[in-house]
Amino acid sequence: MTGDKPLGIVLIEMCILVILGPLVTGIIQKIKARLQNRQGAGILQPYFDLIKLLGKGTVQADTASGFFRSIPVLVLATTVAAGALVPVVQSGPPAFPLGDALMLLGLLALARFLTAVGALDAGGAFGGMGASREMTIAPLVEPVLMMVVFSTALAVGSTELGILAEQRGTSWILAWRAADFLGLAAMLVLLPAETGRIPVDNPDTHLELTMLHEGMLLEHSGPGLGCMLLASHTRQIVTLGLAAALFFPIGPVGAGVTGLLLGLCTFALKILVLAVYLALIESSYAKLRLFQVPQYLGIGFVLALMSLALRIL
């Protein structure tokens, strides 16, 4: 199904996501710091970190193959491509066939797969450990995310994110049905897992033995690490954008420059609300014991399953 969203808008949206990604991380970090009675680094710190890393040299493990060097670029490219599928300033499907929500999830899964391959390729113990844990968790997260998408898609009759967002933009919370609430609950359970945050993973830790996602980045350095981090920031905002498009009733609005700016503002507001949610969860809980993560994700699965079942029945 094609609509009237021009290519230019899609590209602008993609750039906005990549540029704002680190800012979201910075804001989450700042909120977390304040909740711990700390001053914390400025919200622009992730940008400074990226700039610093891009100016550094690269050190690579002797055991790594030539493929290892291309991993960061591939992961970043895949994640940024996923960003093109998220409606930011304008809802409705693009004027040309691009891909739907399933494509988005597929691209994120591909990025995760490539990250894990890179971690195994380098041959370090922590990378292998991180990759094995990430690959244990991923099959529990990705299908459930798909179920959440399907649950909304069934009501609309399309898996195109632009159409889903447009539909949600006109259905206010009073019009929500039980399936919508269940789907949102499942999404909220899954968000920390998909963005690699407490209670599933801890992005701030230096304790290698506890790492999931961070463990896979240990062997990267310099610009390569910069790409991996930028990919993480982008992945986070893309995931939040997906949640926003699926569930937040203030849909992207209008056409024209005013409409686009208004759309950008509402998008920023939605992402901010989700960022605050993540920061609150991270500050209130300890990380789960690794073997209890499946149980936690099981809650998301049950919610998503019920949501889907209610739609079908």
Place this chain on the structure above:
Amino acid sequence: MVDPTLINALQAKAMGTVDAEIGPRPSDLTVRLSHIDDLLVAAEVLIKQYTMALATLVATDETAMPDGDFKVRYVFEPTTANAPDWFVTLLVSVDAACPEVPSLTTMIPAANWHEREMCDLFGIVPVGHPDPRPLVVHDGWPKGVFPLRKAFDGSQRVPVEPAEEFPHMVTEGEGVFEIPVGPIHAGIIEPGHFRFTSVGETVLLLDARLFYTHRGLEKRMEGISPLDAFCIAERICGVCSVAHGLGYCEALEQIAGVDIPYRARLIRGIALELERLYNHIGDVGNVCAGAAFHYGTATGARLKERLQQMNERIAGNRFLRGIIIPGGVRLDLTSHLLEFISSTLLQTLTDFDSLMDRIEANPSVVERFDDTGILQNQTAMDLAVAGVAARASGVNRDARRDHPHGAFANADSPQLNVMTASAGDAMARVMVRAQEVRESIRLVDEFIRRLKPGPIKIAIADPLPGDRIGISAIESPRGEAVHWLRTDANGRVDRYHLRSPSYHNWPAVALAAETAIVPDFPLVNKSFELCYSCTDR
């Protein structure tokens, strides 16, 4: 004080002669065994019949003395609550030409590292030791060079020999893999290598290799005046500065035969509790870091910082260094400072209680702490585990009560409530620490109330009396540290040995980690919170 039945029991079992004499302190007993194989039966009597545990093991090189031998002293202490304050030393002579002793490790697991260290540094071989790998000396150290022998010149470099890879203790099998961690770690911690063997996330075996920060401090102290050597003893470890400084001073003061003024003892007691406070509170925060509970980590660090800033104002040093000196204390606590201490501690107590409330009321944190890294009571007894780790496994021992020192040696010292728990998991260790924080704040308050104007130090004549031994046991923040000091004929340091609590507790960390999964190791490790430099010396 000395139990005469013990001597009879030893004599009944021994093949050779058993000479018992009082010493090093008036309440202690030193038993000379003429027959070296009697060591096993004598140790068995002490361990089984008298429920004692190995406190420390000190070897000395006396080849230049009339005896012309090595001597090995196995120092035992009681393990029951409220047992009398005494040490029993089993003393054996070892032939310098063929330095061998029977190994006690199979019977007394706590002797494991002591015997390996003795083998590395003195070349005295524990015959029948189940794990004779090197412990203290690392790859490249030349064979047959024993640094603590008097013939070894500590000021000279030794040639580095090509070395094979260290034989780590690992297991093999389908799906088993090794995880090497360290010796260089992320974060600001000391060096140690941990070799995990695991299946999936389950830890099968953990082999910890330490002594990367072995600086030969005991060797360095030999031959200099005990008063000068104090500076080295105080600097063995940063976060145990007060405890080690105090332990060394108490051993030295025994040798000098001086009695420390009342006020000095109280100030020492205050310093020891202040050290425990910033350690324990910082440790509770660090355990939270192991479970990724950020609020707890940040709050623990903030409270610890406040206490360390207070330390700096009291002693001019964040680690309270320089407050204790041989013969008393160097700095007096003015009424102004005492008020400052009281108000800071009051505020700290309120904030710490609030932190503990949040930890205990947060199911996600409690769930992580509960049943993580269990140390069984029997294991703790076998390994002679010390301090918080032992008390959290139901061992009712605290050197402040069992070997009174500092302010506790005063006749009117306040009653110490020893906090214990039985679960032996990370939660128990956190809770014991939390209770000890409250107890320490109460004790500081009691000490301040007992302070009376008076002298704060007493002069110690240099040189000190020759050929004397001093022994002391101090409850450092990590548990009982045993100091053993002997002067030579000229009153200089002949041999000094520190058995830190971490030295006995590291093997327990490995065993506790084997009850947990790999990603829980940082939490288990932080719940013990041991020193590397105390262990390595």
